[in-house]
Amino acid sequence: MVTSREIRLKNRPVGMPTADDFELATVELPTPVEGQVQVRNIWMSVDPYMRGRMNDAPNYVPPFALGVAMQGDAIGEVVQSNDQSLKPGDLVQSMNGWREAFNAPANKVRKLDTHGLPPEAFLGVAGIPGFTAYVGLLHIADLREGDVVFVSGAAGAVGSMACQIAKLKGHRVIASAGGVEKTAFAKDELGVDETIDYKSVPDLTAALAMAAPDGIDVYFDNVGGEHLDAALANAKTFGRFALCGMISDYNAASQPMGVRNLLMAVTRSLRLQGFVILNYVNLQSAFAKDLAAWHAVGKIKWRQTVFHGVEQAPHAFLGLFSGENIGKMLVKLS
Numbered sequence: 001m002v003t004s005r006e007i008r009l010k011n012r013p014v015g016m017p018t019a020d021d022f023e024l025a026t027v028e029l030p031t032p033v034e035g036q037v038q039v040r041n042i043w044m045s046v047d048p049y050m051r052g053r054m055n056d057a058p059n060y061v062p063p064f065a066l067g068v069a070m071q072g073d074a075i076g077e078v079v080q081s082n083d084q085s086l087k088p089g090d091l092v093q094s095m096n097g098w099r100e101a102f103n104a105p106a107n108k109v110r111k112l113d114t115h116g117l118p119p120e121a122f123l124g125v126a127g128i129p130g131f132t133a134y135v136g137l138l139h140i141a142d143l144r145e146g147d148v149v150f151v152s153g154a155a156g157a158v159g160s161m162a163c164q165i166a167k168l169k170g171h172r173v174i175a176s177a178g179g180v181e182k183t184a185f186a187k188d189e190l191g192v193d194e195t196i197d198y199k200s201v202p203d204l205t206a207a208l209a210m211a212a213p214d215g216i217d218v219y220f221d222n223v224g225g226e227h228l229d230a231a232l233a234n235a236k237t238f239g240r241f242a243l244c245g246m247i248s249d250y251n252a253a254s255q256p257m258g259v260r261n262l263l264m265a266v267t268r269s270l271r272l273q274g275f276v277i278l279n280y281v282n283l284q285s286a287f288a289k290d291l292a293a294w295h296a297v298g299k300i301k302w303r304q305t306v307f308h309g310v311e312q313a314p315h316a317f318l319g320l321f322s323g324e325n326i327g328k329m330l331v332k333l334s
Contacts, residue, residue, distance in 0.1 A: 002029040002038065002079075006069040006099035007313050013054055016251040016321060021054070022314040025069075029103050032082040037092075037106050039076040041333045044097035044310075045123040046072065046317040047157075051250040060276050072097030073128060074333075075112065075119045086111060091119055100310050100333055115292060124328030125302040126291055128277060129157035133220070134287045135280045136242035137165050140273050141218045148212050150174045150231055153222030154192065155182035157328040158244060160302065162220045163190045168299060171218075174211045176204075176227060178323050185326055189301050198227070205230040215239070224248045232264040243274040251321060303327030 003026060010023040032038045050072060053064045064070050074097035078090045083106035086092065092109040096102045112119065117126055124130065136158075137143050149166040153159040154175030163186060166173045175186040176196045183195040194211040201207040208216070208230045215236035221228055224246025231241065265272055294300045305325035307316040313331045320329055 002101060003027075004029055004099055004101035005310050007310060008068055009054060009064045009066055009070055012056055012066070013251075017051070017054065017314075017318060019314050019318070024311055027069075029101055032080050032103050035083050035105055035107075036103050037078050037083055037086050037109065038080040038101065038103050039092055039094065039096070039109060040079045040101045041074045041076040041097065041099065042091075043076075043120040043123055044072055044074040044313065044331045044333060045127075046313060046320060046329050046331065047128075048245055048247050048250060048320050050317065051321075060278065069096075069102075070098040071095050073123050074098075075122060076101075076109075081106070093122060098310070098313055117295070120304065120328075120330055121302070123330060124157050124304065125161055125300060126288075129328060130161045130291065131280075131284060131287050132158050132244060132277045133161035133165055134290070135277060135283055136220055136244050136275060137162055137169075137218070139280065139283065140242040140275050141220065141240045143169055143171065143218060145170070147217040148172045148174070148215070148236075149218040149220065150176070150208065150212065150216045150234075151192075151220045151222075152176045152198075152227040152231075153245075153247065154186045154190070154195075155326050156222060157325075159220070159222050160186070160190055160327055163192050164300060166218075166220075167191050168294060174208065174216070176208075176223075182323075182326055185303065189303075205233045208234045218242070220244060222247060229260050232259065232261050232270070235264060235268055235270055237268045239268060239270045241270060241272040243272060247321070305329050307331045309333070 008023050011021045013021045052059050078086050085106050091112040093112050094109040149171045151162045155177040173192040174194045175192040176198050177183050178199045183197045186192045187195050196207045219231035219241045221243045222245045225248035303326045316331050
């Protein structure tokens with residue numbers, strides 16, 4: 001028997017979750033039966049969308065169950081195999097994060113070919129966050145020549161990739177992030193044209209108007225709320241909005257207020273489209289091809305914020321909502 005620690009959801013939070021909403025448990029894993037593998041996780045991801053799964057309410061993915069290990073994207077190594085398709089030492093990707101080890105049918109994990117990238121990159125720039133930025137800009141917002149692009153949450157895993165893709169495609173990019181360190185990251189490492197430190201400006205709408213005096217063509221929204229208001233106020237006619245996430249509302253204890261100036265969507269003929277990346281898996285091969293080409297010539301950069309130990313996973317998750325991360329928030333397990 002192998003011992004593994006795991007994080008379970010103890011309570012359904014109201015408003016901002018706290019450490020008391022999680023619990024650490026220990027389980028024993030038997031030898032894998034025929035068709036199974038045993039995996040020791042190396043890296044796991046925490047992501048803002050997980051907040052929605054903590055509510056017992058309909059969503060595009062089922063809610064987390066109470067009292068059992070939570071789920072999330074993870075990279076691990078096969079340590080025992082009872083299936084000929086995988087052998088010990090193989091790296092695999094799964095949705096069995098939030099735990100140190102697990103047994104699973106071999107067909108429920110995916111063998112990982114890193115193509116020379118660090119394994120953890122497949123939880124960030126080469127994984128769902130990078131793919132989300134790619135789909136949102138190139139297929140939802142439909143980037144066009146000469147576009148001025150505004151990205152909120154620009155120092156996060158998705159936002160930082162969105163900034164880089166827009167720049168790679170030759171566009172002027174305005175990035176919003178919170179704090180001097182994050183705006184410097186966007187300017188100096190991601191290469192954006194203008195930055196807005198939303199924590200220090202008294203009026204975000206006015207700050208965006210100063211950065212884009214002729215208006216914006218595309219808004220990649222990770223934040224919602226005041227950022228969405230500012231983007232609507234500064235949008236050009238026929239602007240396109242890719243609504244990826246609205247983290248400012250995820251922990252609202254009551255129904256959040258609506259957008260104040262949504263009438264702009266009518267008067268300026270704007271297109272606002274939300275999207276869930278699970279509906280665009282047909283584009284993954286195109287993303288992988290483009291990412292490989294960009295990486296080969298050194299045009300993709302990324303940062304990671306890393307916590308160590310499965311017991312730190314709740315703190316890493318909560319840190320997403322207090323702005324503790326630059327780039328992808330990860331937990332190193334072994």
